[in-house]
Amino acid sequence: MGGAPLLRLARVTKAYGDVVAVRDLSLDIPANEFFALLGPSGCGKTTLMRLIAGFETPDDGRIYLDGQDITDLPPHLRPINMMFQSYALFPHMSVEQNIAFGLKQEGRPRQEIIARVEDMLRLVQMVGLGNRRPDQLSGGQLQRVALARALIKRPKLLLLDEPLAALDRKLRHDTQFELMQAQRETGTSFVVVTHDQDEAMVMAHRMAVMRAGTIDQIGAPREVYEEPATRHVAGFVGETNFFEGRVIQYMPGGVEIETSKGLKLEALCRQHPAIGAKVTISIRPEHLRLSAPGVFSNNGGAGEILDHVFREGLSSFRVKLDTGDLVHVRKSVSEGGVQHARGERVFVSFAPEHARALLT
């Protein structure tokens, strides 16, 4: 089959009444990839996942798995498994019975089922708990059983619907790495649906940022973070500062804009806006410099430190510019540098190559 992707969505559309949940969407996912579908609630990511699993049929477009058209295949005939957000473990079955369910449907011999269930219990570190019932397990254990049940059929593709949403913060952090390890060990392509950009950033090889039924950008987490394609992506993935304005002149590889409050700022731009076009500059908090007034005077604005928060080795400042704009500045504590007190006058500026001017 050569370079054919494992999963291919070709111009898929799905509407519920007047609401278009997924609009003319195309997407390729190769084998052995950890892929994240990221977006706010209502962006269509859940519908997209249900289309892949087969719980919904697209109004238009085709879905291919390994080159085979599976658009009209019912879920129980698709070599795709899913881990549900609520886990959907069968409450009347033991952990073992839950995990074995998929293999039983294939009519595998008993010995094989027992051996493979045991393998799965080992993979999710649940050895010895096979006889428990779901209501005797903790949230983290339920999540592992759900993962084991979904992986036992060795699917080509595993869908995970908000896999960490039901876990507390500490557990979520550990589980992220366990999921990544499970993906490496099984070689199955994982498609995680999440609204939490942190999760996607940590776990995914590539991610798609969705909005209103379409994909704004697909790329590696770092690429998406550093080169957001749209204002929505810049705002959704990571923290950022926005300056809106109109293009006043072209610079090498970028533009200079003027905000409605008279700030003149330069930024790189991958698109070609016309002079006078409305654009938004996105600049990450860690790329903003704070300096004493008078040291720098261009590509920024003067202002006053509003407050200062220290968290996880980072100093975060909120600065109110004289133009009224509020900006977030983040500095790694190890960088040292001058500390700034509340009320201190500062000049906030940035290098144009760190900022992106975005048309939409």
Next chain:
Amino acid sequence: MSARAPLSALRRFVLGAPALWLLLFFLAPFALVLKIALSKPAIAQPPYEPTFSLADGWHAFLDKLGALSFDTFDLVISDDLYLSAYLSSLRLAAIATLLTLLIAFPLSLAMARAPKHWRMALVMLAIAPFWTSFLIRIYAWIMLLKEEGLINKLLLSLGLISTPLSIFATEGAVLIGIVYSYLPFMILPLYNALERQDPALLEAASDLGATPFTSFWTITVPLARSGIFAGVLLVFIPAVGEFVIPDLLGGSDTLMIGRTLWNEFFDNRDWPTASAVAIFLLVLLIAPLMIYERQQMREAAR
């Protein structure tokens, strides 16, 4: 018994009220029925002896106590009439319960899977027959089932049959009556159990390769078990002792214990035998209740 605070008057009342209720309206009448069962029929008012009275002296009381016997129980056990009436009742009730379950399950499933805003209306529809008196509805079935009744007229005019079906005054009519009357008692617990099932469970089963048929038998039905059990008991127990339906819709050959009891009581005026029949019936029906109780305990123990 040291650290426990004495029960407050209110708590004692709250705990005591149901016990008092059971004592007054269940145990006391049961004791009376048991006493009558141990008496002998007599041509008197009331039609049995001995009758105890506060005016009796101590010796008279002992004499009367000595006159009580288990003769009626022997009679009920030894006479085939009662045994076959019990068996026939159990058989009819079992068939009717099974039919009710088979009809109620798909109905309840459809109700539970209906859009949320419809469900309450569907539940109301299911219990709507209760707005009309039970007796009137059974009489209505006579009109429907008779040889010159509506059903026969319709089938004849459609040309589906050439001679009227004789359903009325048969066991079939009794079954129809029981299934019809007790359907809501099956639907409500089933609906309740099915409605609570997470729809994601069926999606998960399907995702793991289960056909809709397998999902139904491995997920839907086992998870509805408590509802099935409750519904079966709610239909089976009253159906065994049913009197009105076999009396109005059944033929003279439809043998049910409720009717036998009525005959003993009113036609033969044999109150002791009627009472013994009733006590056997009670014992018979306590058995499934105890099974249900144990099942509930097992479920709770999980």
